[in-house]
Amino acid sequence: MSKNILLQKKNNYQINEDVNIILSPELYSARIFDIPIDSAKELKLVIPNFFEEYFNIEGYSFYHIKLDHHKYLCFAYKQSEILEILKQSNIDLKFVKNLYFLQNEIECQENELYEYEDIKYICSENIIVKIPSNIPINQKAKKLEIENISLSKHNIFLNKSSKYIDNKTAYIISFIFIIFALFNFYKMSVLNEQIDKYDKNLDNLKKQYKLPSSMIQTKSIINEYQEIENTNKEYRDACEYVLNYKHSINTQLKNIEYKNNKILLSFENKNKQQLENYIKKRYKILFSRVIGKNLSIEVKI
């Protein structure tokens, strides 16, 4: 269980464990208001207006506790002031567990005096207020046993960043970021669907064309087929080239034989040199021989 501390101005503590801070009345302003509103949301909006009648509310935060039907105990406090006092009192924020109002943690009996470390408080009109030190008091004061107080559920949250940003702005900015983030996550899901679609389409194509299981196998087979196509194309080109010569000089091609990437040609031709020169322009002649009137040439494709 954490220790209780009553936070007053000009105190100094040595804290190295979690503590519950009870705020003394000098650190907040408390009022009881009759407000004909039930909605907590609306109350939050109107409470500042009630305090506005007593002081300038700029920089104040507000808290309320329902006492009775349409009767509320309302608090106004400056977070920056509390932070400053905590700092001056040597209390590290990391040890501050919760913050409470003294008003709500002790029973306030009309005109009763309370005392804690030579500072006196009085309950006036159901509100505990600090008695200035220069006012002499003869009445005996009840000593506050802060350590023994059983704390209520009503505590406030200290916005450590209140100097820079208020809660409302923070929520608006966070909301905008969340909307953008959600939009990004939505776009991601759309992209995921598209990626799945590509994979499915590819699988369908593989099934449709009865492809081997892996693309490596497919590519290897394509290379094999490509080789067949290239060989056939080269052979046809070679035939076309040779036959073009035959047409141009009206020579007689007697035989043409293709086997193992070689073409054996047999011409009735008297001009061996002219024919060889023509073929040499594109292909390698493996042998060339004149037998009688015939010229035999073997060409490597």
Next chain:
Amino acid sequence: MKKLDIDPLFLIFSVLIIFILSIYTLNNKKEQKLDSFRSYIENKSTIIKYNDLKKSWATKSVQISKVNNIIKTMNIKNANIIQTNNKIEVNIKSNINNIHRFTNKLLNEKINIKRLKITKDSIYFQVGLI
């Protein structure tokens, strides 16, 4: 209801981290989609190429049908055809004009010719079957 006590700066910082993380993940996903698209296009063209090549050069039934069609179209009656599991051998004897026309037709088709011998009055060719 208990009020949610979160430091505003901590809240903004946390949400900002989620937002940055969402942008980072989204960019990664975009890259992944682009890679997936490139891979799809590349593989699709490979599949189409595979299919075209297979149909043109490596489908047994298509090769046999092409040879038979040429023989039929050229109205050649005396073609000697020997077909085994991995090849077709065709031997035709005819006049020089028919041989020339047949040769032209044969060489213009996508037929996997393994051997070919043309003389004035005959043509012999061997078609490889895969």
